[in-house]
Amino acid sequence: xxxxxxxxGPVTLSEEAFLTINCTYTxxxxxxxxxxxxxxxxxxxxxxxxxxxxxKGSNKGFEATYRKETTSFHxxxxxxxxxxSAVYFCALSDTPGAQKLVFGQGTRLTINP
Amino acid sequence: xxxxxxxxxxxxKTRGQQVTLSCSPISGHRSxxxxxxxxxxxxxxxxxxxxxxQRNKGNFPGRFSGRQFSNSRSEMNVSTLELGDSALYLCAxxxxxxxxxxxxxxxxxxxxx
Numbered sequence: 001x002x003x004x005x006x007x008x009g010p011v012t013l014s015e016e017a018f019l020t021i022n023c024t025y026t027x028x029x030x031x032x033x034x035x036x037x038x039x040x041x042x043x044x045x046x047x048x049x050x051x052x053x054x055x056k057g058s059n060k061g062f063e064a065t066y067r068k069e070t071t072s073f074h075x076x077x078x079x080x081x082x083x084x085s086a087v088y089f090c091a092l093s094d095t096p097g098a099q100k101l102v103f104g105q106g107t108r109l110t111i112n113p
Numbered sequence: 114x115x116x117x118x119x120x121x122x123x124x125x126k127t128r129g130q131q132v133t134l135s136c137s138p139i140s141g142h143r144s145x146x147x148x149x150x151x152x153x154x155x156x157x158x159x160x161x162x163x164x165x166x167q168r169n170k171g172n173f174p175g176r177f178s179g180r181q182f183s184n185s186r187s188e189m190n191v192s193t194l195e196l197g198d199s200a201l202y203l204c205a206x207x208x209x210x211x212x213x214x215x216x217x218x219x220x221x222x223x224x225x226x
Contacts, residue, residue: 099215
């Protein structure tokens with residue numbers, strides 16, 4: 001079946017450091033890929049998405065590129081801020097437009113000032 | 114525009130009881146999905162409703178059920194509660210069943226004692 005594997009957390013960085021959170025997937029066909037962020041006490045928010053190979057999603061300084069050859073969708077940010085502290089989830093949707101998402105385990109990120 | 118609302122936010126039940134959780138989607142959204150979030154299993158898809166019809170279902174026992182009303186509000190019910198049902202239950206809505214971003218609510222934290 002379809003699955004998403006994320007980098008184990010927690011991840012702790014200093015402010016202004018470079019961030020990479022690895023995400024790889026297993027899926028048949030051509031899934032859409034997503035990164036969601038969950039702040040304490042809140043639901044999930046869509047951070048960025050990509051719907052086909054080589055697409056780059058970007059938002060709030062975060063980027064991720066859909067790499068079909070390596071089945072990866074790694075999240076990167078050049079300079080993190082304390083306000084980026086949250087849990088990040090990589091997810092896929094295996095049917096175009098489908099509501100059902102398959103999530104990775106989540107990576108807790110803490111940024112220290 | 115108000116976001117997705119879920120009630121109650123917190124709930125404590127004992128084993129064997131049943132529980133009903135409510136979700137009000139964003140105004141105009143007709144598709145609602147439910148997810149269970151636990152530390153051990155992560156985020157797992159429960160079911161999706163569109164226009165009062167269940168469109169998709171995850172791998173959960175029949176104790177988990179749901180419905181959607183004509184105003185798109187949705188409820189999920191868990192009967193004969195088990196300790197393992199303790200989780201954060203997230204609801205997500207989107208405009209229709211074929212496309213668009215999913216917007217998540219803050220969740221209902223269910224504790225089963």
